[in-house]
Amino acid sequence: MSEPEPDTEARRIATEARDRARFEEEALSLADQVYRVARRLVGSREEAEDLVQETYARAFRSWRSYTAGTNMRAWLLRILTNLNVDRGRRIQRTPQTQPLEETDYYLANKLASAGGEQVLETDDVVERMSQDSVVNALSEIQPQFRDVVVLVDIGDFTYADAAQILDIPIGTVMSRLHRGRRALKQRLAEGAVT
């Protein structure tokens, strides 16, 4: 085997530069969606911005470890959630005592018992809760449950993607998702019906 011809080497370098530029373009096109998830995993806009910047710095450095054609959004989120756990920046607003998990009809039942069964027929029953109360309720769920709720219900990731991102079995994703959603409704019930 002889040394590669100079023009072969030049071609290899050009191909690599092109692949890299494509990777960066695709990653940047996903930034808004990555931020959207990051924002709900940490407590402030500043932390979310930092986390997204660190994620992109790491992604751009290790772009070669991304397999073209696979889910880049999930790949970026895996970096992001790992960084988030490493830095211990996950929202930890959970009170010391964890109340019992309620059932799935809990919030609807609370609203119905406060305003009558017909209240659930009205279109605006949900909107009566402020958007802030929803965001606060989300931030109060235990981190392990919240991470899954944010990925699936806000980030639109499949169970399989969430499992890969968080490096947990798919069955764990499902059970955490169910518990997280119930916990969210319980928090919302505390705020909505007092």
Next chain:
Amino acid sequence: MSGDPCDRCEELLQDFLDRTLSDAEWREAETHLAGCDYCSRRYRFEASLRRYVKTSAIERMPPGLMAKLDELRGLDATA
């Protein structure tokens, strides 16, 4: 193990909306919902709650962040 049909329907709620029920479970839920206003209202409520949670939780990227990310392009693996 007969149990309350509404309790059973409540158990199926999340997977119903996630479309992860088996065909048999799906029919079970549909059959019950067709005759039960109580559960139907709760299913509709849950569906709109999910949409509302998503809308409420989505916050757009702050202006300026995109430019900062763009500056990171070309970072060296050894840097």
